[in-house]
Amino acid sequence: MRGGSPSTEDFGQRLRLLRARAGLSQEALSHAAGVSVRALADMERGRTRGPQRRTVQALAEALGLDADDAAGLEESAALGRPRPRTTDGPAAPAALPLPRDIQDFTARDAALARLLDLARDAGPDRPVVTVVAGQPGLGKTAFAVHAAHRLAPHFPDGRFALDLQGMDAEPATPRDALARLLGAMGVADAAIPAGTDDRAGLWRSLTGGRRLLLVLDNAADESQVGPLLPGTGPSLTIVTSRQALAGLTSVHRCDLALLRREEAVELLTRIVGPERVRAEAQAARDLADLCGHLPLAVRIAGQRLLSRPHERLGKLAARLAAEGRRLDGLQAGNLRVRAAFALSYRQLPADSRAFLRRASLAAGADFSPETGALLAGLPHDEAVARAEELTDAGLLQSDPAAERYRFHDLLRLYAAEQVAAEDGPAVRDAALDRTARWMLRRATAAALHFDVDHDRAAPSGDPDPDGAPAGREEARAWLEAERAQWLAALRRAHDSGRHREVLDAAEAMHWFSDLNKHWEQWVEVFRRSSGSARALGGRREEAVHLNYLAWAHNSCAHDPRAALASADAALVAARDSGDGLQQGWALGYGAQALDRLGRMEEAHTRLREAVRRLASQTSPQARLAELTTLNTLGTLLRRMGRAAEALDIHRRSERICRAGVPGQADELIAMYHAVARQHIGNDLAALERWHEAEPSLRHAVAFFEASQMPAWAEPARLDLGRVLAALGHPEARETLRAARDALAALRSPRQAEAATALAALGRAATGT
Template sequence: MLLQANHIVSTEHLIDAVWGEDPPPSARGQVQICISALRRLLALIPAKGEIIRRSPGYCLQISLEDLDSYRFETMVREADHLAQVDAAEAAATLRQALSLWRGPALGGAVSRLLEGKALRLDEARQAALECCIDIELSLGRHRELVGELTDLVEHTPLRERLRGQLMLALHRSGRQADALEVYRMGRALLVGELGLEPGEKLQRLEAAILQGDDSLLLADAGREAVTLTPDQPAPSLRIPPHQLPADIQDFTGHDDLVDAAEEFLRVSGNTATPVVVITGKAGAGKSCLAVHVAHRLAKVFPEGQLYRDMRGSQQQNAPVADVLGTFLRSLGIHGPAVPGSVEERIAMYRSLLADKRMLVVLEDVVSETQVMPLLPGSGGCAVIITSRARLTGLPGALQLEVDVMEEASSLALIAKVIGADRVAAEPNAASALTHMTGGLPLALRIVAARLAARPHWSLASMVRRLTDERYRLDELAHGEMVVRKSLSLTYDGMGETARRLLDLLGLAEGETIPYWFAAAVLDGETYRAMDRLEELVDARLLDVAGIDGGGYPRYKFHGLIRAFSRERLDEHEDDTGKTAALERVLGCWLHLAEEAHRRLYGGDYTLLHGDAPRWRLPEDQLDRLLTRPLDWLEQERANLCAAVVLAGEHGLVEVCWDLTVTLVTLFETRSYFEDWQDTHESALSAARLAGNERGMAALMCSLGSMHLNQQRPALARPLLELAFTRFQELGETHGMALALRNLAMLEYRQGSPDRAEHLYRQALTGFQQVGDLVGEAHVLAKLAQIELDGRRYAEAEAQLGHALNIARQTGSLRVEAQVMHKLGKAHLLSANYKQAEEVGSAVLRMVRENSDIIGESYALHSLGVVYGHRRKFDLSERALRHAAEIRESVMDDLGAAQIRLDLARVLAVQGDVVQARELAEKAQALFQEREATQWTREAGRIIADLVVRERSGRLAER
C-alpha cells in the first residue's frame, strides 16, 4: 500500500501480492486482520499514516514527505537540475539520496508481484549511484572512487557501466594495466556465463585505453590528470547515443501506420526535418508504435537515436532546458561546457546535429511549444513524437492516429503471447476478451500476460474476472503494466474542471453523450459545454461519436475509460454532489422529452406531468435540437430509456414516472412495445417503493394503453380500472379522463358500443374541463366511429369536422392526420369513394412527412379498401399488402390480420377465392386467440361468404 500511497489498492490486488496464484480460502479474512494490525502499528510511529476502507479495497493516506521512496525520487530530480549548473552540489544531493537506503528494496518480500516492484526501486537506486559516480568522475575524484567501484563491480559483476567507470577511474589514476585487467576479467565472465561479448561502449573504452587516447583524461594530453576547474569542459567518451527502449517482440497490427511512418521518415535530401506525430488515447500503443518504427529505421540513421519521455501527461512536464541539457551531454558536451540559457542550448544542439543522420524520439509531448526547441534544424535528422493531444501546429508533420485494435488483430496479439492453441480452444472466450478490453492494446497485453503467467487459467475464467465493470481496472494490471496508472497520468495532468467533468460523465448510461450533458453535470453555461468536452477529446479520454440532428457533436467513452471515470466519481464526489448532478441531467432529459411532445401535439395534451425540477436549455439550442421532434426522440431513444432506469435506481421517482409516460409519444408512434413495457415496469417498481400514488396511477394507465395497442384486453382491463380508481381517490380529473377513454376503447373492441359511448362521453367531459384539446379530439373521433357503425354518416361527419377544427387549433399534424383518417372512413362508408381517396392520399402524405410508420399503415389500409371499391385492384392489393407488412414489422399481428381480411375481399372479387379463404381463416384463428370478439364475427361472415362462392364455382364447373 505504501507503493501506491494515497491510491486505492483492491483487496484482490493485496491477495495477489501476498499469496500469488494460490491464496488460501481465508485470504480476505486474513487481509482484514493484517489491516487491523497495521492500523495499530501506524498509530505508534511519528508519521501520520492512516488506512481507510475505500471500495474495492483500502487506501493508505500519508504525507509524501514521510515516504523515503518519494524523498529519494525528489532528490534525484533535484540533482538532475543541479547537474547543469553545479556538478559538485548535484553529486552531494545524490549521495544524500543514496544514504536513505538500508539494503535491497522491500527486503524480505517473497511475493512475485512485490519482487517486480522491488526490482524497479533497486534499478532506480543503481541508476542514481551510477549517475553520481559519472558526475564525481567529471569532478576529478577518480582516485577516491576506485575503492568503492571495485566493491560495486565485485557485487554486480555483469553491470557494464560500473565496470567502465572503474576502468576510467583506474586509467585516470595512472593504472592502465589494472584498467585493462578489469576489462579482461569482465569479458571472460560475460563469455563464460552468458556467451556474450562486452557491449560496444566497453569495447571502445578498452580500445581507447590501449591507444592511450588523451581525451579520456581531464587535462591536456601527456600531463597527469588534475581536478577540473569551472571553465574546463569534461570530455566524453564520444560514443554515439543509442537511447531507444527495447522493441516489442510481439508487436502486432497497425501495419498501415508503420508503413506510412517509415516511408515519410526515409525521405532524404529535404531541407526540412521530417516529423511524424503519433496520437491516440492512453494505452492505445503510441509508444510501442513509435519505438517499433524507430528500431526499424536504425540503419537509416546510423549516428544514433536520442530518446526522452517529455512527461506531457503528468503535472510536472519535462522542462525543455533539462531535455536539451540531457541531449547535449549525450552528444558529448559535459559539465560547464553546457550553456546556461535555453537559447544557447538550442543553438548548440542544432549545430551538433547539423551534419548528422540521427533520429530523435520524443514521447508523451504535451504541446507544440514543448517540442519546437527540440526539432533539429536540418533535413538529415528525423523526429518521432507521441502525444495524447493533436499537435496540428507543427507545420509539415505527418499526423498518425493510433486507434484501438480490431478483433482480428486483438486475437493475433493474444495468440502471440499465450499461444495460438489456447485461443483456438476457446474462440468465444477469446472474442469476449477483445470486446471487454475494447481493443485497447495495453489492456490486451495485460490480459495476455496474466494468462501466460497462469497456464492453468482458462480464457473463460479471465472473462468472468472482467465481467464486473467495477473491478475491471483492478484485473487489468500485471507487473508494471497497469491500465489505471496509464489513464491516471493523463487525468492528473488536466485542470481541475476537466477532471471533475470526467468524473461526472461517469453518470452517463447511454452509448453516446450529448453536448449539453457537460453543462448539466457542472451546472454551467451550455455555450461552453462543447469546449469542456473537447478538452477531454484532446486528452483522448473521450471520442467524438458523430453529429446529431441539430448539428451538435455527440461523444462516447471507451469502455475502460468509462470504468475509470466511475472510479474517480466514487472517489471524489460525495452522494450529495452526485445526486444533484444526476437531478440536473435527468431534469434536462425530461425538459427535452416533454418539449418534443409539445411540438408534436401542440401542447401538454393527453399527458400527466409531475413536479420534478427541469434543467432547461436556451431557446435557440432547443429549436435546433427539436427541429424534427420525433427524429430527436428516436435518436435519443437508448439514452432516454437508460435515464428512466437510472432515475428509478437512485430513488428520483417523480422524474422517473414523468419521463416514462412522456416517452409514450415515441413508443406508440414507432411501436416500441418492449421499451414501453420495460420502462414502465421499472418506473412502476420505483413508484411503489416510494408510495407515489399519482405516479403509479399514471404508469398503470399508460401500461393499460400499451396492452390495448397490442390487443391484450385481459391484461389491459385490471390496470385501467385500478388506475381510474386511484385517480378518483386523488381527485385527478385529467387522469380519470385518460383512464375512461382507454376503458371505452376496451369496451368497444369487446363488442359493447353502448357501454363504450357512455365512457367516451364521461372522458370527453373530463378533457373539456382540463382543456386537453387533443384528448377531446380523440374522443370525438371515437364517438364518430360509433356513429359510423350505426350508419349515421351525417352525425359522424359533423363530429369529425368538430374534431378536425380542434386538431388544427393545436397545430398537431399527427392528430390532424388521425382525425382526417376517420373522416376518410366516413366518406368510404357513405360510398363517397372519390372523396375518400382524396382524403386518404392527403393523410398518407402527412404521415410520411412526419415519419409516422404506424400512421402510414393505417393510411395504406384505408386507401387499399377505397381502391378496391373503385376497382383499382392492382393498387388495392399493393397498398393492403404493404400495410400488412408494416404491421407485422412492428409486431402488430392482430392489425395485420385485420388488413388481410380486407385483402381477402379484394382477392375474392378478382376470383381468387381459395387464397382469400386461406387469409380469412388464418385471421379468424388469431382473433379467437386474442379474444377479439367483434373481429372474430367479421371473419366468420367473410369465410361463410367465401364458402358459398366456392360452392357456386364448383356447381358452375359441373
C-alpha cells in the same frame, strides 16, 4: 584469443562468429539477449558498429562468453562508438538507441503504411514530423518503437529515442533533452552551449543534412517538443503524447484508435498462444470486449494468462464481468490499467479532475456539456472548456459532429472510483439529484411541443427558457440526444418518491411517444408513471397511464400478453373512476392484444363494445379515441376476410375526419385522416381494386414523411409497395427495398413481411 575466438576488431564479424560458435540462430540470440532480430542483424551487417555497453553485456551473457571473450567483444564495440568532437565537423551518431521492439505487436497496418509513405517523402527541405496522440493505454509508445524499427533502414545516419517524461511531476526540460541529443551526436560535454536556444541551433545545424529517425516519447506539451525538432534535412520525427499537441504546426497526425474486436483477439492470441484461444474462442472475444479493445488492457489480460498457463480464459472473463472488480483484474506485475489512468489524472488541475469524476455519473454512452455542467456544478461555458481540455489530454473522446463527449469504458470506471474516493456519497447524490430535476423539467417542456392539447401560450416550465429548444425539430433533437439522461432522471424521480414529476413528464411524453414507436423504453416510462399514479391514489390517472403502458407493450415491445394484462388493469381502474373514455381505450388496447394472440373473435367483441362506449361520449378526446378504435376494428375485419365491411368502417372514420373535431387542431385531424386513407388503401387492395388503392396509400406515405413520422411512414410504404407490385409498376422493387431497410432500422417485426414481398417480386420477375 582463447578457444578459437575471432581476432578481428570488427564488431559485426566478431559477433557473427561468436553466435555461430555458440550454435544459436539470430532469433534464438535475440530472444535470450532481449535484443530485436532487426537490431541484431544491423550489428552483424555492420550497420550498427558500436552498440551500447549494456547491449554488449546482454549479448555476452546470452552467448555464454567467458571474461576474456566478453572483454574482447566490448573492446570491438567501443572502437565503433563515436569519439568526442575534436574538430568543427559533427561526429558519427551514438547512444539513445531505440528501445526493444515488441515481437507480438498487432494491427495498426494503415498507420504504419502512412508512416512509411512519410519516410519516403522526407527530403532536404521536408523534415517530417508526425504526432501520435491519444488516450492512455492505446499503445502509442509501442507503435512508435515498432514503426521506428520498421523504418530504420531508411535512416542510415542514426536512430534515436528519447523519453521526455511528460507524465512525471517534472518533465524533461528542452535544455536537458537537447544536451542528450547533442551528446548522442558526438558533441563533447564541454562543447555543448549553455543556453536552450544555442543548443537548439547547434542541434538543427548538426541534423540538417542527415537522414535521422528520432522518437520523442511521452511529450508533455508543445513548448517541450518545439526546440527538439530538426529544421531542415530528410529526417523523420515521431512524437508520442497523451496530449493532442494541437499547437504544433506543419506536422502530420496519427490518432490511434481502439483495436477492432478481431484485432484485440489476435493480440491476445499472440500473447497466450493460438491453442488456448481456439479452445475458448467465445471467452477470448468476451475478454476483448471487457477490455474495451484497449491495447494495454488486452496485453495485461494476456500477460496475466501467460503467467498462469493452467487458468482458463473464461475464469478471467467472469472476473472482469463484474464492473467493481474489473480494474483490479486488469493488472499483471507492474502493468496496471489503473496506474496508466492515474498518471494522466494526477496531471490535471483540480477543477478538471472534478469535472472528469462527475461526468462519469452521466447516463448513457455519451454526454453533453449541459449534463457535465449540471453534474459538476459549473456554468455551461466552463464545462465546455473543461471537456475540451480533457479531450486534448486524451481522457475524453469528442463526437465528430455534435458537441458531445464519451469515456472509454475502463476510464469511466476509474473516474467513478475517484468519485467514491474523493467526493463521497453525499456529493455524488447531490450531483445526481440536481441533474435529474433539471433534465426531467427540460424533457417535460420539450415533449409538450408535441402535445396537441397543450396551451402554447402557457409557461413551458423549462429550467432555462433562454436555452430551451425552440419548436418541434429542436425539441425532437434534444429528446433523442438526451434520451438516456432524461430516462435516468425519470427513474431517479420515481425511486425518490417524486411521483407528480413522473406523471407530468410521462403525460407530456404521450404524443411524442406515438411518433417513436420503435423506442422500447416507453414500456419503462409508462410502467413507472402508472406506478406513480397508483402511489398517489388517483384511479383515473392510473387508468390513463395503464392504457399508455398497454399501448407500449402492444406497439413498442410487441408483447401482447403484457399488453392484455395492462389493458385489463386499466379497464378496472377506469370503471372504478367512472371514466367512459378510458374504458373505451382499455377495451381497444385489450382487443389489439387479443388479436395478436390469435383470439380474433374476442378481439372483435371488445372492439365493438369500445366503439359503442366511445360513440356515446361527447368530448373531442372521445372522437379521437373513436377514430383510433374504428381503424383498429376495420383492420381486424379485413384480416378476418371481411374486407368489404372493413372498407365501410374506415370510410366512416374518414367521414369523421372530413367533418372535423371541434377543439382539435387541423394538423392532428389530418394525421387521423392519413391513417384512415392508409387503411382504405389496404381494404381496396384486399378487394383487389389495385388502381383505387394506390392513391390512398401514396397520400398516407406522403403525409407521414412530411410529418417526419418514420414509424408510421414505413409500414405505409410497405403497403404501397405491395400494391405497386400487384400492378406491375416499375417503382415496386425500389419501394419495397426502401421499406425493408427502414423497417429493419426501426426494429419493426414487419421487416420480415417486406423481405418476403421483395423476394416474391424477384421470383415473379424471373418466372420461378
